[in-house]
Amino acid sequence: MASLIACPHCGRRPKEEFTVKGAALARPEPQAGADAWFDHVYLRDNPRGPYQEFWHHTSGCRRWLVVTRDTATHEVEEARDAALWNRETAR
Amino acid sequence: MTSYRLSQGGLIDRARPLSFSFDGKPMSGFAGDSLASALLANGQRLMGRSFKYHRPRGVLTAGAAEPNALMTIGKGGRTEPNTRATLQELYDGLTARSQNRWPSLDFDIGALNGLLSPFLSAGFYYKTFMWPAAFWEKLYEPFIRKAAGLGEAAKESDPDSFEKCWAHCDLLVIGAGATGLAAALTAGRAGARVILVDEQAELGGSLLSETATIGGVPAAQFAREATAELEALPNVRTLARTTAFGRYDGNVFGAVERVQKHVATPQVGRPVERLWRIVAGRALLATGAEERPLVFGGNDIPGVMMAGAARSYLNRTAVAPARQMAIFTTNDSGYALARDLEACGVALTAIIDSRPEGAAPGLYKGQARILTDALVRDAHGGKSLSAITIARQGRTETLRLDGLAVSGGFSPVIHLACHRGDKPVWSDAQGAFLAEDRKGLALAGAAAGLSGLAACYEAGARKAVALLDQLGIAATAGSVPTVEGDIVAPATKPLWSIPGIRGKAFIDFQNDVHRADLALAVREGYAHVELAKRYTTNGMATDQGKLSNVNAIGLLAEARGVSPAEVGTTTFRPFYTPVSFGALAGSSHGKHFQPVRQSPLHGWAKKNGARFVETGLWYRSAWFPRTGETTWRESVDREVRTVREAAGLCDVSMLGKIEITGKDAALFLDRVYCNGFANLPVGKARYGLMLREDGFIYDDGTTSRLAEDRFFMTTTTAYAAGVLNHLEFCAQALWPELDVRLASVTDQWAQMAIAGPLARTILQEIVDEDISNEAFPFLGARAVSLFNGALKGRLFRISFSGELAYELAVPAGYGESVADALMEIGKPKGLCAYGVEALSVLRIEKGHVTHNEINGTVVPADLGFGRMVSAKKADFIGKHMLAREGLTAGNRHQLVGVVPLDPAASFRTGAHILAKGAAATLENSLGHVSSSCYSPHVGSTIGLALVRAGSSRHGEEVMIWNGLRGEYTPGRLCDPVFIDPENAKLKI
């Protein structure tokens, strides 16, 4: 994991300021059905390579970010605000 | 006995003599000495014992790779075992003790192991000590453990301080020899932000041990002038005594600065060590190269030393490594030592050069006898070298001498380049493993396989220019100063195995791994480099294989008949050299391990005599003993009774408090709680259950609606931070379209519970508005005016105790005064302060749950909250997983009350519940007691328990089983509400 994360709001900050939650997955629609919800809550692609996950700038601007990161090299490719991600990607 | 000290030369300060002791023996040295050089100067060759065979050992290197000369220095809490004498600067009053010997370094019983060595081959312990089974722990292992380890850890606390910091730079240069100085000068002159680190006390690296001249001045003087120039540049930071120990993601380097490790008594107020996290735009490894030992018999006898180390002792600290020397080399670098020895007047018997062609013509003009195409087969001696046997063209010859310097070529120090998983590459041309330049990082000079000061200087400058260019910073390399008197030693073919050796030929000196061990590993199928390492322990000593790994790889390659490239290396991992816990921990230890949070009412609690308890980061008031009360139970029982009969005041400020605003705030709450909030009227509070997306309860609390678009949420103390993170996640990542704002106001409000039948009477005296039951009924929530308009606060009519109760919130700064005023007003009515212990009793009596019950594995129905879960709402967090078979099964653990059959009997939290008469097995465990206390109201111990199908078992007799404490209490399950089940008290 990068020792620093480039927060879109605060600039490069030490990783210790952030909290990672896990895979950045769009929440299913309420009526999506049991299989979709089970998949969402419990199953993970868990790839070796690029991966999108939620990080929270807990000790900073307190924004949730979607960080694109390589799980094999730990290189961070991108960090964007989760609201932006939600509007553009998640639906 | 200072006869090994040369009468002149070196960088030591002869005007500053220093006294020190070794194993109690007083000795003296000079400022500028390392502990090792001072010991050598005093004629102390025997410096340690090896790990397994306890062989006598002397110093082998003059730097970080030292495997032998490890000693314990310092006293009391400053005791440091396993200190490398080569890196420890001498200071006045230093006390050093040898290790791993008994009864003494000179006479060590453990050396008998050497006689048994045929039976102590690599991995022998995997094949025996198995019978009888019980003997391993009782006999064999205690014996092994007695012999294990090197130095002894202190038992006292460290009196000194440590600190940590961050630094950022354009170019980090690691190593301040010719290469590093050139790079730093180039980058510094170009205005780049430069950090230059070096592990030695003084910048200069090998220049400090060099007799060549650079730019017409001695190399050491050149280094000092360059250092002075760098230190004058405002954009350059130089850090001597600083070891870069690891490279981490994002081109962040860990480094540790030994700020006060060279003084007897560190100054207070300054750290002894400082941890640097250096964020490098680009980094240049100018880390030099490690000279390789040669694997001949007896290559570990004191008096055998690396040639470069011998040069360093000779030139830098003016110490003769021996009286009668020979040099065994595979390359030209040995001749530099030959020249310097003769210049210093140390007798040199012979140079044994493994190459048939010997050195380049004209390279060496000295007097020593040169034997080409020759090998040292064996060294002889016990605690000190006495002779060597040379094999040459089928014949052997023995030379009597007391010092042998060895050079088997050079291994570039590439560790930091490989810490992020990059594999080194074997170079046949260099006879070494090299690292490739990577994004953000390059290697230069000897670290990249170069030899010669001029070449290194040129490369350092050139690579700095290239790295800065990547950052858009223009720099010029400038000209290379003229170097004279340098012996350049091009790489030669490595010499792995020497035929015909008789004695043990060591590869890993400290762990006593010798050639036969590696051969055995190959024979037994542990030939993979990682398996060989793990089976023989080669490379696992405190030097982490700096001297041994490449030789082991070469020998494995020979044994397997492949190239070293195919064998490959083991994994390079931090730390380059070992780093203290102290440096890594910084100031976080003892009372400062974690920060302290104190409630705004802490002062109030303190003056009311509170006993405090750590709760997360908080110190909470636990109970308030009064004169005459001898046990905590007495105080708590009295507080509970007072609340039930009159009134009490409790600090609840540490509950999480979150202000939620915006036009969609109600909708938002509807989605994050499983019960409905959209219809909550302004001026009302409601208990809410927050689920995780997997359907289990996450947290609970009350949320009050203060205006159409403004809510005030409370969370449990433990989950305050987590709930805010979660809400922010929901608002930002899940539903950014909602107009909702969240702010933590935990620290803004002092909040106090005033509970008991007299609570209203007392409160009304400070609240300006009418708070009668009619005007302000149960679950009312509103802003109030206090003290005739002097202060605004918020009042919530909520109850955790089951009594008529309020929670009053006032701005934090007023908290203590308001609490004081209430205590004063309430005094005639019997108001007492109560703490979390009494609070806990009150809530257990009322059957209220906390995280004892909400343990992450319960769903609302388990706690009797099934009907709170909204069936109407289309969506809320947790809704979609709740219907799973396992979450709705009838035999789930459900909340019940539990009482002892005999009121005089008691039980404890954590006891298990067994059906009456059931055998005590885990299968028969129905659940456990999640909370318990003595209830003054019931007159016995009571508990809450999570019991399989518990809600249908009220009245059932059970065994409350606590085998851990030998307590077995017959009990009965019951309704979890022990007081006022109709909630009549809340509504009066």
Add this chain to the structure above:
Amino acid sequence: MRYSALSILKNGLFGNKGWKPAWRTPAPKPHYDVVIVGGGGHGLATAYYLAKEFGITNVAVVEKGYVGSGNVGRNTTIIRSNYLLQGNNPFYELSMKLWEGLEQDFNFNAMVSQRGVLNLYHSDAQRDAYTRRGNAMRLHGVDADLLDREAVRAILPFLDFDNARFPIQGGLLQKRGGTVRHDAVAWGYARGADLRGVDILQNCEVTGIRQSQGRVLGVETTRGFIGCNKLALAAAGNSSRVAEMAGLKLPMESHVLQAFVSEGLKPFIDGVVTFGAGHFYVSQSDKGGLVFGGDIDGYNSYAQRGNLATVEHVAEAGKAMIPALSRIRVLRSWGGVMDMSMDGSPIIDRTPIDNLYLNAGWCYGGFKATPASGFCFAHLIARDLPQTTASAFRLDRFERGYLLDEKGQGAQPNLH
């Protein structure tokens, strides 16, 4: 060749030239009854017990690297059976019993050393949680003792009792817990399996799983196709990637856990101690190094290396627990990749594919489970029935809602 004191004497007298390879290096056969993916502790133990207990010897273990190159060779060597839940505790106790007879069983000294595991508690809530746990252990016949502060001080006087931010109140001790020389476990099982006819195929990476009509035919590997009647996955750390070759998506993430060793010191810590006020646990090896660790780094990773922030956290907790560690130097850090499952407990089960078996999701608890995991997985493969103690480790428990969540942290792997 049987290992014994006598064999050491005999070989020692003849220059140790007579030792034979600990296991063969066979060429892959075209077909096996069972192919096990993963030559780590669990895979090798599975092969060993398949051969020894269930008579199935036509078995191959395929390993992409060398024997024991995964987590069995990079953990902190702790064994214990101090589990809380009914679905877990009996399994780990079976494992402990197997540890107790292991060395004689496979004729390899893995240095099983039951010097105790002590979990410190610092609050009433932690004490109560350990009481519940200790009682669960006692109910299953597992040894457990609740120590008060003074009893802890008597064993470990150098812990911070006097100046701590979170004072030590006591601890839960399992005397039968301890440590085992981790590499030797892999080697002992490998040698034992090999002796019974199992082919251990190193440098043999699985690149695909060949299926037809809902059944596995075999594995594509870097050493060619290897057919099998049954395929068993034991590739913890990489379970998701291997399962994906069969079209399965698993309830887990891969995370990195760091571990550390200090320079060698004269032994002063006898058993294993875990800190209750921070992430730190430590034991001291028979070589004298303090072997210690803390929490996972927290982010998905396949990199087998972690970051400095975690290193610092671990050192902070270490010095808070044992102030005298201050001047002790940390020698090396390393990282292992964990299968972090969605409830913190493992999976030993059949899969929706008829002859594909899964052993995965060990989080950071896989090492201690090695013998029971191998035994129970072998049982499942041989009999198509779960071994009793492993019957809760079902793959469908997440979907059905029968979670085995010791910590109660829910479906977020990095919290387990």
